[in-house]
Amino acid sequence: MKNQELAIVFDKDRALKYDSQFKKMDAFKDALHLCMQLKFADLPENANILCVGAGTGAEILAMAKIFPNWQFTAVEPSGPMLTVCRKKAEAAGITARCTFHEGYIDSLPESGAFDAATSILVSQFIMDDMERIAFFKAINNHLKPAGLLISADISADLESKNFASLKNVWLQMMLYCGMPEESVHNMIKPFGETVSVQSLEKTANLIAKGGFTNPILFCQTLLIHAWYAEKV
Ligand SMILES: C[S@@+](CC[C@H](N)C(=O)[O-])C[C@H]1O[C@@H](n2cnc3c(N)ncnc32)[C@H](O)[C@@H]1O
Numbered sequence: 001m002k003n004q005e006l007a008i009v010f011d012k013d014r015a016l017k018y019d020s021q022f023k024k025m026d027a028f029k030d031a032l033h034l035c036m037q038l039k040f041a042d043l044p045e046n047a048n049i050l051c052v053g054a055g056t057g058a059e060i061l062a063m064a065k066i067f068p069n070w071q072f073t074a075v076e077p078s079g080p081m082l083t084v085c086r087k088k089a090e091a092a093g094i095t096a097r098c099t100f101h102e103g104y105i106d107s108l109p110e111s112g113a114f115d116a117a118t119s120i121l122v123s124q125f126i127m128d129d130m131e132r133i134a135f136f137k138a139i140n141n142h143l144k145p146a147g148l149l150i151s152a153d154i155s156a157d158l159e160s161k162n163f164a165s166l167k168n169v170w171l172q173m174m175l176y177c178g179m180p181e182e183s184v185h186n187m188i189k190p191f192g193e194t195v196s197v198q199s200l201e202k203t204a205n206l207i208a209k210g211g212f213t214n215p216i217l218f219c220q221t222l223l224i225h226a227w228y229a230e231k232v
Contacts, residue, residue: 009194010055010077010078010080010081011078011080012080014080014081015056015078015080015081015083015084016080016084018055018056018081018084019056019058019084021177022177023177024176024177024178025173025177028221028222028224029058029062030062031219031221032120032152032219032221032224032226033058033059033062033063035218035219035226036059036062036063036118036150036226037062037063037066039148039150039218039228040063040067040116040148040150043067043070043115043116043148044115045067045069046069046070046071047067047069047070047071047115047116048070048071048072048073048111048113048114048115049063049070049071049072049073049114049115049116049117049118050073050075050108050114050116050117050118050139050142050143051072051073051074051075051117051118051120052075052105052117052118052119052122052135052139053075053076053119053120053121053122054072054074054075054076054081054082054085055076055078055081055085055120055121056081056084056085056088057074057084057085057088057089058120059118059120060072060074060085060089060094060098061088061089061092061094064089064092064094064097065092070097071097071098071099072094072097072098072099073098073099073101073108073111073114074098074099074100074101075101075103075104075105075108076100076101076102077102077103077104079102082100082102085100086098086100105135105138105139105142106138108142110142111142113142113143113144113147114142114143114144114147115143115144115147115148116143116147116148116149116150117139117142117143117147117148117149117150118149118150118151119135119136119139119149119150119151119152120150120151120152120226121152121153121154121224122151122153123135123136123151123153123196123206124153124154124155124195124196124197125194125195125196126196127194127196129196129206132196132206133206133209133210134210135210136149136151136206136207136209136210136211136212137210137211139210140210140211140212140231143231144231145231146230146231147230147231148228148229148230148231149207149212149228149229149230149231150226150227150228151207151215151226151227151228151229152219152224152225152226152227153203153224153225154191154195154197154223154224154225155197155198155199155200155203155223155224155225156191156197156199156200156223157199157200158191158192158197160199166222166223167188167223169222170187170188170222170223171184171185171187171188173222174187197223200217200225203225203227204217204227207227207229208229211231211232212229212230212231212232213229213230213231213232214229215227215228215229216228216229
């Protein structure tokens, strides 16, 4: 997906609906945020966290509550998504702990070093493998030595029997979230077209090629998989 298309996908309308549309899936996010919290528990008390594709701020708000001295840098190319993120940070009283960067990781000024980074449901929008690796490399460049990355994406081997079965559970979840039955099938259509859904092995490999140690899969909710990995 090209950058301009991204701005259209995560436009104002989508940004305003983003948190409510899949509210009934919040338990999935909560599970992932809990796993993140556990993996990040050993970071310094005053850690600096880079959140790429921060969206409306879900992961920042979750971490900020648990780790009261951490600082966050939200990198987000969609202005409307970042506006919602800022408002939520204000409402939570954490604005002073946040830096907001409207743009891509490549345009983030060299800041020294982050202790850890997150990329939650972001790299899947980069259709070209080499660009996806470059995305992970760019994150890597902002990390301290041995800095941690947590990356989550929709991942599956689209040709596999497992996917043929799991996709029905995924569609069931869309119905559960309140999506009209006639629209539910459209939720799989972008897979492989505008969302780069790759096998677990390949997704992990793309992260590793960005300069990370063997990525470890540590959380799965249906098709959403999360890995952690350390800067080599
Ligand atoms: C599905 S949302 C996830 C938002 C948030 N991380 C969450 O878990 O709720 C994906 C976000 O990534 C942003 N995004 C997409 N491609 C990106 C890229 N190449 N670099 C940074 N952000 C990107 C989109 O604008 C959108 O806000």
